[in-house]
Amino acid sequence: MTTPIETDVVIIGAGPVGLFAVFELGLWDLKCHVIDILDKVGGQCAELYPEKPIYDIPGFATVTGQGLVENLMEQIAPFGAQFHLNQMVSKLEKKSDERFLIETDAGSRFLCHTVFIAAGGGSFQPKRPPIPGIETFENKSVFYSVRRMEDFRDHDIVIVGGGDSALDWTLSLQPIAKSLTLIHRRDAFRGAQDSVNKMRALVDAGHMNLKIGQVTELIGSDGHLDMATVKTAEGNEDVTCTRLLPFFGLTMKLGPVADWGLNLNENLIPVDTEKFQTSQPGVYAIGDINTYPGKLKLILSGFHEAALAAHAAKKAANPDERVVFQYTTSSSSLQKKLGII
Amino acid sequence: MAKITFTTHDNQTFDVEGEDGATVMETAIKNAVPGIEAECGGACACATCHVYVADAWMEKVGNPEPMEEDMLDFAYDVRPTSRLSCQIRISAELDGLAVTVPERQG
Numbered sequence: 001m002t003t004p005i006e007t008d009v010v011i012i013g014a015g016p017v018g019l020f021a022v023f024e025l026g027l028w029d030l031k032c033h034v035i036d037i038l039d040k041v042g043g044q045c046a047e048l049y050p051e052k053p054i055y056d057i058p059g060f061a062t063v064t065g066q067g068l069v070e071n072l073m074e075q076i077a078p079f080g081a082q083f084h085l086n087q088m089v090s091k092l093e094k095k096s097d098e099r100f101l102i103e104t105d106a107g108s109r110f111l112c113h114t115v116f117i118a119a120g121g122g123s124f125q126p127k128r129p130p131i132p133g134i135e136t137f138e139n140k141s142v143f144y145s146v147r148r149m150e151d152f153r154d155h156d157i158v159i160v161g162g163g164d165s166a167l168d169w170t171l172s173l174q175p176i177a178k179s180l181t182l183i184h185r186r187d188a189f190r191g192a193q194d195s196v197n198k199m200r201a202l203v204d205a206g207h208m209n210l211k212i213g214q215v216t217e218l219i220g221s222d223g224h225l226d227m228a229t230v231k232t233a234e235g236n237e238d239v240t241c242t243r244l245l246p247f248f249g250l251t252m253k254l255g256p257v258a259d260w261g262l263n264l265n266e267n268l269i270p271v272d273t274e275k276f277q278t279s280q281p282g283v284y285a286i287g288d289i290n291t292y293p294g295k296l297k298l299i300l301s302g303f304h305e306a307a308l309a310a311h312a313a314k315k316a317a318n319p320d321e322r323v324v325f326q327y328t329t330s331s332s333s334l335q336k337k338l339g340i341i
Numbered sequence: 342m343a344k345i346t347f348t349t350h351d352n353q354t355f356d357v358e359g360e361d362g363a364t365v366m367e368t369a370i371k372n373a374v375p376g377i378e379a380e381c382g383g384a385c386a387c388a389t390c391h392v393y394v395a396d397a398w399m400e401k402v403g404n405p406e407p408m409e410e411d412m413l414d415f416a417y418d419v420r421p422t423s424r425l426s427c428q429i430r431i432s433a434e435l436d437g438l439a440v441t442v443p444e445r446q447g
Contacts, residue, residue, distance in 0.1 A: 049384040121380070127447055130417045162414050185419060190411045214419075249415040251387075251447060252380065 004109035007033050009313065010102050011081075011116040012089050015043020017287030017302030018118035019072040024310035025116075026079030027326075027334055030317065033110055034081050035102075037088040037123040037255075042069035044120055045299075047250065058300055068299075078339045084108050088123050092260040092283070100282065114313045117269065117278070117285040118302070121252035129160065129246045131215055140223030142244045146173070154178045156240045158228050160215055161247030167191035169245060170199055174208050181209040181239050183230055211239070218244070257289070265291055275312035276305045282316065284309040343436040347374045347392075350444040359431040365440065366390040366427035376442035383427040385409055388416035389446040390426040395439035402429055402438070417445050 009025055011018045014036035022032050040046050045054075045065035053062045063071070087106035092115065095101050102110040126144035128134060134142055146152065146169055153176045159166050162184040168191070174180045182199065189196045202208045213232035218241075220226045228241040254267045262269055263279040268291035271278055276292075278285050286309050287302035295301070315323050328334050335341045345368055347355040353375075359368035369377040369390070378389035385408055394402050399422055405413065409428045413419050426440065 044381075048381045048386040052384045052386070127415060130445070130447075162411075185414055186410075188410070190414070248447075249388075 002109055004111040006111045007031050009114045009116060010110045010112045011118055013118035013120055014041040015120045016045055016068055016072055016299050017306055019076055020303050021116050021118055021306040022076040022079055022081040024307045028310055028314035032081040035084045035087060035089055035104060039086045045069050047124060090256050113317055115283045117289055118287045119257060120288045123253060123255040124250040125253045127248040127251045129248050131218055133218060137218055137223055137225050141225035152243055155243040157243045158239055158241040159245045162189045164191040165247040167195040167199055174202055181211060183211045183215060185214055187212050276309040343431050343433060346439045348441045349376055361432055363431050364427050365429040378446045385412055385428055388412045391416040391443055391446055392424055392426045392440040393420060393422045394424050398438050401434060417447055418443055
């Protein structure tokens with residue numbers, strides 16, 4: 001097992017609120033590591049609405065989701081937070097020395113004094129297509145991502161979807177597949193035109209199949225898939241299939257947060273409004289994931305919560321120190337931390 | 342203002358008033374119509390406000406833009422009358438609009 005990274009704070013979630021928490025904690029000299037399940041920072045802003053304008057960020061008449069994320073990254077740059085992307089926190093446990101051990105599904109481990117949960121609507125996870133019984137085949141014949149291409153060699157592969165993931169994996173896996181069938185609801189693809197052209201050329205050359213329709217049934221036993229039934233305009237058709245890769249986008253699920261022993265209320269984490277602390281001292285929850293009387297799911301509310309939780313975390317980490325509140329406009333010590341002077 | 346009727350998959354009906362310029366999704370959320378989730382809040386970035394437009398209204402409501410068509414790929418049980426309700430803007434022309442909410446969103 002890897003040696004855990006020791007740090008002051010681990011922030012779970014790299015959305016706008018998690019990012020701003022780096023800033024507020026940084027002003028108090030608390031070093032952060034940030035973990036996110038997506039392959040990029042920004043959370044919903046970057047994943048759901050990068051191009052959409054947001055009109056209620058104080059001081060910005062309008063800013064896009066991606067623009068806000070970029071500005072936040074610039075703002076927190078002086079604090080040198082380290083990012084651990086593409087991984088999901090699978091375990092959060094309090095150790096006997098009062099620190100928390102955090103583990104991710106990618107094998108990263110952290111020991112920290114304070115945890116900030118800024119997980120928004122939960123973790124983005126692949127959407128499970130509405131095919132009866134699909135869960136019984138998952139991780140044996142049905143996969144939502146390709147970790148090792150070799151696991152797909154010499155298989156009858158069926159890929160479902162019309163975006164870049166579906167097209168890219170079609171092109172990558174076709175050379176090693178026994179057979180490959182791409183299934184999409186309509187004969188138009190969201191993916192890059194170049195990939196679409198390459199895919200159509202493979203179909204024309206007889207190296208793969210393209211079917212326009214929806215998978216309605218999976219046939220097999222003990223998790224091992226034999227056939228997929230496809231409903232097309234012409235009727236139902238059975239396609240030989242030992243590996244199914246559905247690419248139906250991402251959805252937000254609470255995920256492992258539910259297993260960390262924190263009190264929950266309808267999939268949200270109740271906190272107090274002084275410290276935004278959870279039922280576990282040292283674990284704070286900020287942004288859309290928390291709830292308290294009067295809660296509004298606004299980015300600006302999350303920023304406020306980050307500031308107060310950071311202050312509380314500083315006081316908890318240094319109980320004997322006098323914590324002096326300062327302004328960035330006038331404090332030379334804060335300005336040094338920001339790299340201005 | 343336009344009257345909009347939502348029918349759920351188990352045949353409950355909700356007759357609600359929608360303001361001009363608002364979307365059908367917003368009107369559903371405001372009136373607590375069950376089955377419309379609107380996870381992304383109306384950015385045409387998910388497919389959880391999916392509805393079926395009544396045949397008689399298809400022509401007036403019109404067809405989805407390409408971006409909406411792309412998002413519909415992620416919806417459950419997509420049919421020729423499928424639309425994302427966040428992309429249908431209400432006007433007096435749509436007074437009396439009838440839509441059905443699918444059994445589930447995604």
